[in-house]
Amino acid sequence: MMSDDVVPSLPSQRALGDLVTDVLREMITGARFQPGQHLKETELAEALKVSRGPIRQALARLEEEGHVELRRHRGAFVSTLTKTDVEEVHTLRGAIERLAVSRACTRMQGRGFAEMDAVLEQMKSVDTKIVPEDAVRLDLQFHDIIYAYCDHARVQRVWESIRGQVTVFLRARNASFPDFLDVGYSEHKELRDALALGDPQAAQDGIDKHILGAYERLKRLNLPDR
Amino acid sequence: MMSDDVVPSLPSQRALGDLVTDVLREMITGARFQPGQHLKETELAEALKVSRGPIRQALARLEEEGHVELRRHRGAFVSTLTKTDVEEVHTLRGAIERLAVSRACTRMQGRGFAEMDAVLEQMKSVDTKIVPEDAVRLDLQFHDIIYAYCDHARVQRVWESIRGQVTVFLRARNASFPDFLDVGYSEHKELRDALALGDPQAAQDGIDKHILGAYERLKRLNLPDR
């Protein structure tokens, strides 16, 4: 308000609450907060220089995304990830991504596959062992393309609601099992080729295999049961 | 605030915003508002005797459920249902209910099937042609049991996010095709028996058939394309 930004714009094309949501999500997934930590609206508000309104809006969103738990008259607590969460996120993801690929494989046309190939090219060339975060980013980018081309607003929304947690899991996997950092290209290439057949059934089989593989690895993570 | 209710309880064990959400959802699905109608926060606030805070919370929820469309600086508009919406809701529902039955069929045990049978019994005995709303209620109750026993918080949440729209579609179907009011029992009984096998694959096949049938009927509804 008093801080005259050189760029006074960022004309809030987006709502402030959405920006706050992104900031807090990044802080949580980036482990800037402890699991179980009590996030107080007032503290967050003055830390981010906004009022409690946008903070409340953000916390409500993050609760739907599973990043925080809201307890009445108690407030928001950073979620502790459990094996149950891993199972739920991955089974749900399998269910919707199955639908997504069956639609996307007939809608991607040349342009969609070109986008995918660009990501695959980076997966192959970038040394993800040096910057593991790149592996996470590229993995998500690949799947974002599927959801974008499946042309299904509601599926897109569900994906966005679990995308943050998927990010957390991918990061945790990379931290625990750096060996898997180089299978990214081959596995996604395989899936890309399955999609290229243009057959919904083949696409579904491809994604089943893909998600199952990812889940099997994550189950080995050392997480609390609940 | 000044209106001393005879029952002073309902002491807002739930948040006021949640109550408002339910009220508005019922008003929208019950066609108390016109599709496309502009819902103004101020009007709703004074009509329901609450402030704009809970109203905003409710509208945000309803937007996620697809009942209203939020346009920045314009406000909330009651959604107009299109063929695209029918397709999206039913394909998404198919995807998650497939997952739901595969889990529920091994977790329902005796108690779950007893609950289902109670609903089936009502489907058989109640004359839904006299009170079509009963057909809707029982149909939803049946599927609620599946989601309850699938023991998957995130799938449950997705179901809740489309449940209201499914309600709208069922009502619209009953209004347009009263002939279908008596197939409710047989179709659900068939699904129940598939679940009772306790085999996830059989359960998935059963639900695929069930959802497909429902969708085929709904496609005949006369709705705008977009």
Add this chain to the structure above:
DNA sequence: TATCTGTAGATTGTAAACAGTAAGTCATTG
């Protein structure tokens, strides 16, 4: 007559004040 611009109106986005509730603490009593 059509298009552009400016103004007015209304609505949302944001901030701050108020009230109610739940948890934690300390004292008191059995």
Add this chain to the structure above:
DNA sequence: CAATGACTTACTGTTTACAATCTACAGATA
């Protein structure tokens, strides 16, 4: 010494007030 009870504190839930933004309409101009 343990258990129970009231009290205190600090948070959230809600209300109210303010400011920024957008839309729509009217008027002027080409």
